[in-house]
Amino acid sequence: MKWSELCIHTTNEAIEPISNILHETGASGLVIEDPMDLEREHPTTFGEVFELNPDEYPEEGVYIKAYLPVNSFLGETVDEIKQAINNLMLYDIDLGRNHISLSEVHEEEWATAWKKYYKPVKISKHITIIPTWEEYTPVDTDEVIIELDPGMAFGTGTHPTTVLSIQALEQFLADGNTVIDVGSGSGVLSIASALLGARQVYAYDLDDVAVKSTGLNAKLNKLDQQIQVKQNNLLDNVNIEADVIVSNILAEIIVRFVKEAWNNLKPGGYFITSGIIQNKKQLVKTELESQGFQIVEMNEMEEWISIVAQKV
Template sequence: MKWSEITILTTNEAVEPISNILHETGASGLVIEDPLDLEQFEGEGFGEVVELDPDDYPEEGVRIKAYLPVNSFLGETVDEIKQAINQLLLYDIDLGKNQVTISEVHEEEWATAWKKYYKPVKISNRITITPTWEDYKPVSTDELIIELDPGMAFGTGTHPTTVLSIQGLEAYVQPGDKVIDVGCGSGVLSIASVKLGAESVQAFDLDDIAVKSTTLNAKLNHAHEKVTVKQNNLLDGIEEQADVIVSNILAEIIVRFVAEAYHNLRPGGYFITAGIIQNKKQSVHDQLTEAGFDIISTSEMEDWVSIVARKPE
C-alpha cells in the first residue's frame, strides 16, 4: 500500500488541536518534530528525550507529520484538514507559517520511520512513559511505567501540557481517590491516576477515537478495571462526585465547564487544568476564582501553564 505523508509547519500552541484534527480524519503514525524536545525541560529534567537527531527537526516552529492512505478520497481529506486547521484561528490560536505539504511514502518506510522519534521519557518524580516496542527497565523501586503506542494514541506524553498534568496528579492524587478525566485523549492521565493509587477513574471525551484509544491503552497498562471510558461532552449530565478532576484541553474549552467541575468535586477536591497557553492564563484564573475555587498553584513549562484549584471545604 502507498501512503501520503502530510506535513504541517505550525507553532507549539497549535500542536494539540492540529493533532486531534489529524486523528479525527483517520491519520496514522503521528510524528511531532518540536526542536524543544532536543532540550531538557528546566528543573528536574522532566520530559528529557534521548537519542534524537537535531537534523530531523525544523529550525523554526513545529513540524507535524501524519500518514494517510493513498485513495480516491485523499484530495478531499487533505482539503478537510486544511479547512479544520484554518478554523482554529477563530479560537485565537497562533498557526505560525501554517505550511501544508504532501509527499508519498511506501508502507515499509511508514511502518518504521516515525518510531525513531519515540523513546522512554521521565515525566515526573515517579512516572516514566515509554513506547510499547521499547524494552525499558525501571531505574528505581518506586518508578511507575506507562506504556503507550503512539500509532493509536494522541501523542506519547512528552508534550509540556501532559507533563504538567501528570506532575499535578502526582502531587494531589491520594490512594483511594475518585478521579474524573475530562478530554481523556490517549488515556494517559487516567492511567497515571490509577498508577498513583486512584480507586476509580471516569474518563470522558467527545471523540470516539479518543474513547477507543483510552480503552486500549488502559488495557495495555492493566488499568482497565478501574478506568470507565465514556463518550461525553465535557461534564454534561455527569453527577458523579470526584476527589480530583483533571483536564488537559484548550483554555477556551476549560472555561466552559468550570462551574460543572465545581459541582462535581467534593469539598476539598482539586481541579487540575492544563492546555493553557500563556496569554490565556488570566482568563482561566479569573473563571476559576469566580466559580468559587481557591487557586493552589500555577506551574509553567515553555509557553504552557497548569493551574491547580481547590474547592473549599
C-alpha cells in the same frame, strides 16, 4: 499501499488543536518536529528522542507530520483538514506560517520510522512512560511504569502539558480518591491516576478514537477494572462526587465546563487543568475564580501552563 506525508508548519500553540483535527480525520503516525528538541539534553539512560537530524527541523515554529492513504478521497480530506485548521483562528490560536505540504511515502517507511521518536522517558518524580515496543528495567525501587501504545493518533504522553498534569496528580491525588479525566486522549492521565492510588477513575472523551485508545491502554496496564471509559462531551450529564478532576485540553474548552467541574467536585476537591498556552492563562484563571475556585498553584513548562484550583 501508498501514503502521503502531510506536513504542517505551524506554532507550538497550535500543536494540540491541529493534532486533534488530524486524528479526527483518520491521519496516522503523528510526529511533532520541534527545533527546541535539538537544544534539550537527552539522558543516555532514557529519553524521548535521540539521534536528531537538525536538517529535519524548521528554523522557527514546528512541523506536525501525519500520514494519509493515497486514494480518491485524498484531495477532499486535505481540503477538510486545511479548512478545520484555518477555523482555529476564530479561537485566536496563532497558526504561524500555516503552510501545508504533501509528499508520497511507502507504507513500510512510515510504519516503523515514526517509532524512533519514542523511547522510555521518566516524566516526573515517580512515573516513567514506556512505549509498548521498548524493553525497560526500572532504575528506582519506587518507579511507577506506564506502558503506552500511541497507536495511530496519539503520542506517548511526554508533551509538557501531560508532564505538568502528572506532576500535579503526584502532588494532590490521595489514596482512595475518585478521579475524573476530561478529554482522556490516550488515557495516560487516567492510568497515572490509578497507579498513584485512585480507587476509581472515570475517563471521558468525545472522540471514539480516544475512547478506544484509553480503553486499550487501560487494559495494557491491567487497570481496566479501575478505569471506566465512556464517550461523552466534557462533563455533560455527569453527576459524580470526585476528589480530583484533571483535564489536559485547550484553554477555550476548559472554560466551557468550569461550572460542571465545580458541581462534580467534593468540597476541598482539586481541579487540575493543563493545555493552557501562556496568553490564555488569565482567561482560565478568571473563569475559575469567578466560579469560586481558589487557585492553589500555577506551573509552567516551556510555553505551557497548568493551573491547580481547589473547591473551597
